[in-house]
Amino acid sequence: MRRSLLALTTTLLGGGLLAPGAQAAPALGIPANTPALFALNADGGTLTPVAGKKGRFVLTLSKLDRRGVWFTDRPARQSGSVRPAALFSSWKALGFAADPPNAVLTLSGGRAQADTAALELGTPRYSPRTGTVRFGAKALSSLSAGLARHGRKVDAKLPRRFGDAALFIDDGEDDGQIGSGGGCSLGEVALLARQGTALPAGLLPAVGLTLPIDENDALYSLYFATFGAAPAGQFRIPTLPAPTGMTYVICQYGDFPFGPGAANDCATNEINAFPTVPGSNWTARRDIAPLAPGLTWYQCAGGPPGDSPPLCTIGQVTLFGGGAVGPGYLPADGRILSIYTNVLVYQTVGTAFGGDATTFGLPNLPGPVAGTTYGVCATGVFPSFY
Numbered sequence: 001m002r003r004s005l006l007a008l009t010t011t012l013l014g015g016g017l018l019a020p021g022a023q024a025a026p027a028l029g030i031p032a033n034t035p036a037l038f039a040l041n042a043d044g045g046t047l048t049p050v051a052g053k054k055g056r057f058v059l060t061l062s063k064l065d066r067r068g069v070w071f072t073d074r075p076a077r078q079s080g081s082v083r084p085a086a087l088f089s090s091w092k093a094l095g096f097a098a099d100p101p102n103a104v105l106t107l108s109g110g111r112a113q114a115d116t117a118a119l120e121l122g123t124p125r126y127s128p129r130t131g132t133v134r135f136g137a138k139a140l141s142s143l144s145a146g147l148a149r150h151g152r153k154v155d156a157k158l159p160r161r162f163g164d165a166a167l168f169i170d171d172g173e174d175d176g177q178i179g180s181g182g183g184c185s186l187g188e189v190a191l192l193a194r195q196g197t198a199l200p201a202g203l204l205p206a207v208g209l210t211l212p213i214d215e216n217d218a219l220y221s222l223y224f225a226t227f228g229a230a231p232a233g234q235f236r237i238p239t240l241p242a243p244t245g246m247t248y249v250i251c252q253y254g255d256f257p258f259g260p261g262a263a264n265d266c267a268t269n270e271i272n273a274f275p276t277v278p279g280s281n282w283t284a285r286r287d288i289a290p291l292a293p294g295l296t297w298y299q300c301a302g303g304p305p306g307d308s309p310p311l312c313t314i315g316q317v318t319l320f321g322g323g324a325v326g327p328g329y330l331p332a333d334g335r336i337l338s339i340y341t342n343v344l345v346y347q348t349v350g351t352a353f354g355g356d357a358t359t360f361g362l363p364n365l366p367g368p369v370a371g372t373t374y375g376v377c378a379t380g381v382f383p384s385f386y
Contacts, residue, residue: 028090029080030070040068040084044163047105047117047137055139059105059119061165064131088126088133097123101169102140108164117158121169184251187222189238189273189295191317193246193363193376195350200313200383206248208239219252222275226294238292245352245363246317248291266300267312269322271372273297285321288368312377315348319367325375332374334364345378 043063050056067081091097100120107115122136184190189206192199199205210230213220220235227238240248271285272278273295282298290296299321312318312328325331336359339346346360354361365374 028070028082028086038068038070038082038087038169040087040167041065042165042167044161045165046161047158048160050136057119057137057139059121059135059137060132061134061167062130062132064133066131084131084133085126085128088124091124096121096169100138103137104168105158106166106168107158107162108166115158185274185278186218186251186253187275188251188278189240189291190249190251191242191246192249192313193315193317193349193353195245195348195352199247199249202251202253203249204237204252206238206240206242206250208236210234210236216252223294226275227292238295240291243363243365245350266302267318267320267326268300268302269320269324270300270326271297271319271321272300288319288372312380313383314344314377314380315383316377316380317363317365318375318377320373320375321371323371323373325373328377328379329375330362330378332363332365332376334361336361342378344382345376348383349376 041064042061045059045061048058048060050058064084067083068087070080070082100122103119103121105117105119118140119135120138120140124133124135126133184202190203192203204211208228211219212234214233216235223235223237225235228236230236237250242248266272266278266281271288273291274282275295277284278298281301283301285297285299288297297319312326317332318326318329320326320329330337334353336355337345339355339358339360342360349360349362351360353363362376363374367373
């Protein structure tokens with residue numbers, strides 16, 4: 001299942017689909033190896049539950065516009081038009097048949113609490129004569145930062161029949177940065193070394209904020225009222241004091257923790273704090289004092305078979321077991337580095353930990369128990385700040 005969502009604001013095109021820079025892209029008029037956004041709109045449709053299969057639906061969109069619009073945002077802004085038939089006939093070549101894409105359905109004029117659904121889409125069945133397309137669909141529980149930063153959320157229930165609608169589909173090209181929807185698990189606590197106050201999209205500072213339940217229902221299902229009282233309809237996230245020059249953050253939009261019986265992405269011996277069991281490939285480290293009551297440290301035994309370790313986000317500070325830091329990390333031992341050979345790390349970390357005009361320092365953060373070591377991500381994904 002693909003794990004990130006990317007959205008267009010309605011001021012751009014009114015709705016959209018995201019397709020990868022795959023072999024099918026040139027056939028659709030899109031430059032090769034270029035992420036492209038498609039905008040398709042429908043006059044109406046239905047979202048019908050499948051009997052006996054919880055969370056499964058048939059999504060039908062009726063009277064699709066005869067032409068959609070695609071555009072690329074990088075490396076240069078380009079645009080063109082595409083017929084729905086051409087897009088759907090390219091579904092397999094785009095990789096969507098082998099790896100079903102995530103999508104967001106948004107309803108124009110819908111009630112505020114019933115106008116957005118996150119879905120995993122099956123293969124489309126399209127009728128050019130009527131302009132109708134049908135997908136098998138699986139309900140998803142949360143949105144990634146890419147969509148959430150435009151103010152959207154997943155609603156618990158949508159009407160079975162609706163009017164004007166737009167569909168957002170993700171190509172799964174997750175950039176891997178923490179908070180991007182694939183770089184962290186929902187509710188996970190992470191530590192960042194950074195200069196300034198900006199945070200990567202999808203992360204919240206762990207400073208005791210209160211959040212509306214109806215806009216963060218998946219996160220609320222993990223935290224509940226564990227971290228103190230909050231006004232009606234809201235809940236509170238923890239306050240976690242961090243070392244100087246660093247900030248504890250909470251993943252607001254990411255992978256939903258899989259729980260017992262499933263494995264999720266992580267580096268071998270990575271240790272993180274969670275409000276719930278993140279997956280069967282994690283083991284509780286109860287020898288490490290919790291950051292706060294209700295949070296437990298877990299150590300990863302390794303990601304799912306065949307998966308490469310996920311890229312870390314530059315400036316991310318992660319605890320490791322096994323006496324060594326993971327791929328892409330340098331030990332958080334206060335070492336001094338050259339700015340010129342570590343520009344991206346310097347731009348993130350700054351000089352809070354020492355240095356001069358040509359050098360900067362990493363934090364000096366000993367592991368909490370024997371055999372544990374903190375590392376600072378130095379080779380990975382440069383964070384996008386919003």
